[in-house]
Amino acid sequence: MILLLITIVLGLVMLIAAVIAVYNKDMKTAIIAAGLTSLFASVLYVLLAAPDVALTEASIGSGLTTLIFFYVYNKIRRNNAQE
Amino acid sequence: MQLFSIEYISLVVGFLILIIGIWGILTRKNILKMVIGFSLFDTGTHIIIVALGYVRNKTAPILDQVNLQTNTAQKIVDPVPQALVLTAIVIGLGVTALMLVYAMKLHNEKKTLNIEKYNDLKW
Amino acid sequence: MLRNSLILLVLLGFAAAVFPLVQSYEGKDTLTGVAEHYANYGKEEVGAANLVSAVVVTYRGFDTLGEVTILFLASAVIGLFLKVSETHTKDSRSVFFKSTEILVTASRLLVPMIMLLGAYIFINGHLTPGGGFQGGAVIASAFALLLLSRPQKHFSHKVISVVESISGIAFVFIGLLGILLAGGFLDNHIFAMGKFGTLLSAGAIPIIYILIGLKVGSELTGIVRNLKESQKVG
Numbered sequence: 001m002i003l004l005l006i007t008i009v010l011g012l013v014m015l016i017a018a019v020i021a022v023y024n025k026d027m028k029t030a031i032i033a034a035g036l037t038s039l040f041a042s043v044l045y046v047l048l049a050a051p052d053v054a055l056t057e058a059s060i061g062s063g064l065t066t067l068i069f070f071y072v073y074n075k076i077r078r079n080n081a082q083e
Numbered sequence: 084m085q086l087f088s089i090e091y092i093s094l095v096v097g098f099l100i101l102i103i104g105i106w107g108i109l110t111r112k113n114i115l116k117m118v119i120g121f122s123l124f125d126t127g128t129h130i131i132i133v134a135l136g137y138v139r140n141k142t143a144p145i146l147d148q149v150n151l152q153t154n155t156a157q158k159i160v161d162p163v164p165q166a167l168v169l170t171a172i173v174i175g176l177g178v179t180a181l182m183l184v185y186a187m188k189l190h191n192e193k194k195t196l197n198i199e200k201y202n203d204l205k206w
Numbered sequence: 207m208l209r210n211s212l213i214l215l216v217l218l219g220f221a222a223a224v225f226p227l228v229q230s231y232e233g234k235d236t237l238t239g240v241a242e243h244y245a246n247y248g249k250e251e252v253g254a255a256n257l258v259s260a261v262v263v264t265y266r267g268f269d270t271l272g273e274v275t276i277l278f279l280a281s282a283v284i285g286l287f288l289k290v291s292e293t294h295t296k297d298s299r300s301v302f303f304k305s306t307e308i309l310v311t312a313s314r315l316l317v318p319m320i321m322l323l324g325a326y327i328f329i330n331g332h333l334t335p336g337g338g339f340q341g342g343a344v345i346a347s348a349f350a351l352l353l354l355s356r357p358q359k360h361f362s363h364k365v366i367s368v369v370e371s372i373s374g375i376a377f378v379f380i381g382l383l384g385i386l387l388a389g390g391f392l393d394n395h396i397f398a399m400g401k402f403g404t405l406l407s408a409g410a411i412p413i414i415y416i417l418i419g420l421k422v423g424s425e426l427t428g429i430v431r432n433l434k435e436s437q438k439v440g
Contacts (some may be wrong), residue, residue, distance in 0.1 A: 005154055007089050011096040018100050020124055022107035027115060035121050037100070044093060049143045049160045050133050051335035052258045055327075056093060057129070059343040064426060065122060068352055071102050071433045072183040073115065076190050090233055092260045097231055098228065102217055138234045145251065147403075155247040156237045159257070162219040163241050166261040170273045173339050173422070177280035184284050200382060 006049060012042045027073055035066035093134035101127030114186045114196045118179065125175040128170045136164030253399045254332040254408040262337070267392035274421065278374065281425045288436035290373050304354050313355035320348035328419030332408045338415040342422025349427045360435060367426045371377070373421035380410055380417070386388055 014037050021033035037060035045054035086101055104127055107120030137160055144162040146152050151159070209378060237245055286303040328341025352359065384393040394409035399406055422423055 003089060004087060004092075005093050011092055014096060015099055015103070018103045021119055021123065022103060022116070027113075030119055034122055038122065038126055039355070042128055042431065044130065045133060046097075047086055047089060048093060048137050048187055049141065050136075050165045050168075051145070052165065052256075052337065052340075053129075053133055053165050053168050053172070055335055055340045056169055056343070059340055059347065060172055060176050061126065063347050064343060064350075064430075065176060067347075067430070068180050068183060069115075069119075071186055075173065075433075075436075076115075076196070077188060079190065079196070088233060089316060091231070094228060094231065098224065100220075106213070106217060109216070111398060112212070135231075135332070138237065143335075145244070146255045146257065147333075152249055154246075155248070155372050156242040159245055161234075161237055161241045162244060162257045162261050166266060169258070169262060169337075170269060173343075174276055176426075177277050178208075181283060183279050184287050184433075188287060204249065 003047060007044070009038050010044055012049075014044075031066060031069045031073065034069075035062050038062040038065070088139070090137040090139075093130055095136075097127045097130035097134060099127075100130065100166045103127075114189065114200050115183075117171035117198070118186060121182065122175070122179055125171075125179075129171060129175075132168050132171075133165050141142055183202050216256065223360070227281075236395055246312065251401065252394065252408060252411075254411055255403050256332050256337075258335075259332050259337055259411060259415070260408075263414055264392065264394050269379070270418070271392070274374065274377065274418065277422065277425055278370075281370075281429055284429055285432055288432045305357065309355045313351050317348050317352050324348060324419070325422070328415050329412065329422070330405070331415040331419075332411045333403065333405070338418030339422055341419040343426060344421035345419070346373065346426035346430065349423075350430050353360055361431050363426070363428075363431075366424050370421055370424040370428070373417045373424070377414065377417045377421070380414060384410075 017033045017036045017040070021030045023035065024030050024033070038057060042054045042058040042062060045051075045057060100123055104120045104123035104125075107123060108117050111117055111120065141158055141160050142151070144165070146155065167182040186196070189201070194198060211417050237327070244257065247401060248254075248257050248260050252264050254260040254264075324344035326341075326343045327344060328338050331337035331341070349361075353361075359408040381392040381397070384391055388395040392414075394411050394414075397409045397413070399407065399409050
C-alpha cells in the first residue's frame with residue numbers, strides 16, 4: 001500500500017518536471033528539469049525490482065546528459081556574445 | 084487486471100512522458116528544446132519496457148541468497164527487458180551527444196537556433 | 207492554429223493506436239519462455255550470480271558488441287566535428303577563470319574516491335548490480351569533475367585513444383578465442399569457472415567487463431574533453 005502511494009507521488013512529480021522541461025522559456029531550467037525526470041525515473045526502477053537499470057539511468061541519464069547539455073549551451077552562449 | 088498496481092501506474096506514466104516528449108519535438112522552434120524532447124522520448128520508452136517485465140511480488144534477478152538458487156523461475160522478475168534497456172540507455176546518450184554537436188555546428192553557420200530560419204532544403 | 211490542431215490530431219491518433227496495449231495488459235505471475243530457461247539454467251551454464259550480466263555478456267553477447275560499435279562511432283564523429291588545436295598558446299590559457307575554493311578542495315578529496323568506486327563497480331559486475339557500462343560512466347564523471355575544478359589541465363589525446371582502441375581490440379579477440387577454445391563467439395568457458403559467488407568465478411565475464419569499463423570510460427572522457435577544449439567549430 002505504501003509502495004503504491006510512493007509510485008503515484010513519483011509519477012506525478014515526473015510528469016510535472018517533464019511539462020516544465022518542454023514549456024519553460026529559460027533554457028537552464030528546462031535542462032535541469034529533464035535531468036530531474038531521469039533522476040526520479042531511476043528511483044522508479046528500484047521500485048520495479050531492477051537495480052542494474054537504476055544504476056545506469058542515474059549515472060548516465062541524470063549525470064552525463066545534463067553535463068553535456070550545459071557544455072553545449074555555454075559554448076553557444078559564448079559564440080553569441082562574441083559576434 | 085488490477086487497476087492499481089505498480090506496473091500499471093508505471094506503464095501509464097511512461098506513455099504520458101513519451102507523448103509529452105513527442106509534443107515537445109513537434110511544437111518547439113528552438114533546436115535545443117527539440118533535443119530535450121528526444122531525451123524525454125527515450126526516458127519514457129525505457130520506463131515502458133522495464134514495466135512490462137515486472138512480475139508481481141517477486142524480487143530482483145540477482146542470486147545472492149541460497150534460497151533463490153533452486154527453482155529460480157518462480158522467484159525473480161524477468162531479466163531480459165532489463166538487459167535490453169541497459170543497452171538502450173547508453174545508446175541514447177551517444178545519440179543525444181551527437182545531436183547536440185550538430186546543433187552547435189548549425190549555430191556556427193547561421194548564428195540562430197530558430198528552426199524556421201533554416202529553409203535551404205525547402206522546395 | 208491549424209498547425210497546432212493537426213499536431214494534436216497526430217498525438218491523439220498515436221494514443222488511440224497504443225490504447226489497446228495498455229488496456230489488455232495483464233500482470234504476469236510467473237516467467238515463461240526464454241526467461242524461464244535463462245532463470246533455471248543460468249547458474250550452471252554461465253556461473254554468474256548477476257543474471258542480467260549473464261544475459262548481457264553471454265546469452266546476448268552479440269548485441270553488446272553492436273552497442274560498443276555504436277558508442278565508438280558516436281565518439282569518433284564527435285571528435286571529427288570538433289577541431290581541437292594541439293598547441294596550447296598563452297592567450298588561449300588566460301581566458302579561464304579560477305574555480306571557487308570549495309570546488310578545488312572538495313575535488314582533491316572526491317576524485318580518487320569516485321575513480322575507486324567506478325573500478326569497484328566494473329570489477330564486481332558479475333556478483334552485484336553493476337557492470338562495465340555503469341563503471342565506465344562513473345569514471346567519466348570523475349574525469350569531468352577534474353576538468354571542472356582545474357580548467358587549465360589538459361588531457362592528452364593520445365592516451366585516451368590508445369586505451370580505447372586496445373580495449374576494443376582485446377574484447378573482439380576474447381570473443382574470437384571463444385570460437386577456437388569453447389562453444390562459440392563470446393563464450394565464457396575459455397577460463398576456469400571457479401566457485402559460484404566468489405570474485406574469480408564465471409570464466410571470462412570479469413575480464414570482458416574490465417575491458418568494456420575501460421573502453422566506455424575513455425570514450426565518454428574523450429567526448430567531454432573534446433567539448434571543453436574545442437576552439438571555434440568548423
